[in-house]
Each structure stands twice: as structure tokens, then as C-alpha cells.
Amino acid sequence: MRNLDVTTLRSFVAVADNGGVTRAAGFLHLTQSAVSMQLKRLEDMLGVELLDRTGRRIALTAAGEQLLAYARRMVALNDEIMSRLSEQSQEGELTLGVPYDVVYPAIPRVLQQFNAAFPKVRVHLISSFTLTLKEQFARGEVDMTLTTESGTGEGAEALCTKPLVWIGAQGGVAWRQRPLKLAFGRHCVFRPHAVAALDRAGFDWELTVESDSDRSIEAAVAADLAVQIALQGTQPSHLEVIEHGGALPDLPEQKINLMTGKSGDPARDVMADLLRAAFSISEAPRLKAV
Numbered sequence: 001m002r003n004l005d006v007t008t009l010r011s012f013v014a015v016a017d018n019g020g021v022t023r024a025a026g027f028l029h030l031t032q033s034a035v036s037m038q039l040k041r042l043e044d045m046l047g048v049e050l051l052d053r054t055g056r057r058i059a060l061t062a063a064g065e066q067l068l069a070y071a072r073r074m075v076a077l078n079d080e081i082m083s084r085l086s087e088q089s090q091e092g093e094l095t096l097g098v099p100y101d102v103v104y105p106a107i108p109r110v111l112q113q114f115n116a117a118f119p120k121v122r123v124h125l126i127s128s129f130t131l132t133l134k135e136q137f138a139r140g141e142v143d144m145t146l147t148t149e150s151g152t153g154e155g156a157e158a159l160c161t162k163p164l165v166w167i168g169a170q171g172g173v174a175w176r177q178r179p180l181k182l183a184f185g186r187h188c189v190f191r192p193h194a195v196a197a198l199d200r201a202g203f204d205w206e207l208t209v210e211s212d213s214d215r216s217i218e219a220a221v222a223a224d225l226a227v228q229i230a231l232q233g234t235q236p237s238h239l240e241v242i243e244h245g246g247a248l249p250d251l252p253e254q255k256i257n258l259m260t261g262k263s264g265d266p267a268r269d270v271m272a273d274l275l276r277a278a279f280s281i282s283e284a285p286r287l288k289a290v
Helices: 006-018 021-028 032-046 062-085 106-117 130-138 191-200 214-222 266-283
Strands: 092-099 121-128 144-149 157-169 180-185 205-211 228-231 239-241 253-259
Touching (some): 006 032, 006 062, 006 266, 021 032, 062 106, 092 130, 092 266, 106 121, 106 266, 121 130, 144 266, 157 214, 157 266, 180 191, 180 214, 191 228, 205 214, 253 266
Parallel strands (some): 092 121
Antiparallel strands (some): 144 253, 157 228, 157 239, 157 253
């Protein structure tokens, strides 16, 4: 009976999740050649090709797609055993701030991966507006926070850049109405960009919904009473990007930044690495099966 090596499985999962060997090597803190060798060793052991390297971009083969689900479970189980039974298992608390706009889809998976690695570290997730989170970080009320901003200020690290897009109800028509009805949070950092773009284009608009409740805003937009803007790829599943064909003004790009404060704490460093990987993936599609 042959035994699979968890290290090679971890490299395989990293390649699949990060969209390629280069990004996976950075995430694992290994050289590209080391990751490539581990993948080759795994393929030799199983007697199948896991990656299709014939095109411009590598992709998962059917066998690779099948292995991926097993590999995730084995790596997670390995990490859980090591964390729960090791005497060096770290305990404590970590407070993470995340803007409402970028909680989904990345943060649930980040929390799941972190819990597998540090089951005894309690994570407090605070979801709020960027301005509020930056103030809390400055006061030491959160250990690290993500922000969505036009630039990257001092003490922040840019993770990725995404365009802002108009979003509305599925199959909705509110975006065709004039004046254009908008729904925004009172402290939403995207709001000035939408207003500026509409004013430059000479659009009539009115603020129909203004609330501190993200749910209230989503409900109004889902009911096709108004439209709002969001970072591409972060809109709720019950809303959709408006394919307006130029009928609405273009919007600028925004950066997703990370503020971590002091480093050197293992749990904090792992959380930071998971966030970097999760949001850098948005710039490079995950590997698809062929």
C-alpha cells in the first residue's frame, strides 16, 4: 500500500487555489522549482497527470479535479490533528475587521482555513465601513483590517485592484429610470464615486435609500427600487451586475488593502497570508478542469 505525502498534497491544493505554480510558491514560501518537483512526485506516485500544461495556462485535468476534493480534506485533517494534539498549539484571540462589501465570497473560506490551523485561537469578525474600521484599527480595537479605498495609505498593503460596477435586482429595470434612484450607506466610501460619475455625465439622480443597515440597502435594490455600486465579483448572489451597454457612466477602480500592524505572531501572520492569497486569487482565475 502506497502512502500519499501531505506536503505534496498541500502544494497541489495551493497551485489549484492560487491559479498557478508561481503564486502557490509565494503562498507556501517555497521556490517554484520545489513546488514543481512536488507536483511531479505526486503525479508519478498516482500514475496520472494532474495538470494540463499544453495551453498558455495550466489547468486541472479530470484526474486533478477529482483529487482536489480529497486533497483538501486530507490537508485540513492533517492540520487539525497537529493543531489540536500539539502541545505548542497556540491559544488566544484575533480581531479581524472586514468592510461589508468584501465579506463574500472570500472571508468564509479564510476563516475556515484559519480555524483548521489554529483551532484554539478565537477570531472576532467585525464587519463595518472602511472609515470606521480604520478608526478602530488606529485605536487598537482590531488587530488587522481590510479596507476598500482609491489608494494605499501609509501602513497599508495593497492586495488587489477591482473595478466598481453598477448592480441591481436580477432582471431589474430600475437602472433605466430617470432620475436614477440610488441606495447607499451613510458612510459608504463608494458613494462619492457614483455621485461624481453621474454628475460628470449629466445624469439626474436621487438618493432613494440611505441607511446604516447593509441589509436594508440590499432589500431595496433586490426589490428593484434603486441601484447601487459594488466591487466586481463581490455582489450578493441575489443581485446582478447591470449590463447597461454604456447607458450608465463608467466607474473607477478601487483597491482592497490590508492593515496588519505588528507582525511576528504566528496566528496573525497566517491570517495575513490567507487574506493575501484569497484576494490575490481574484486577479488570477483558479484552475479549471479540462
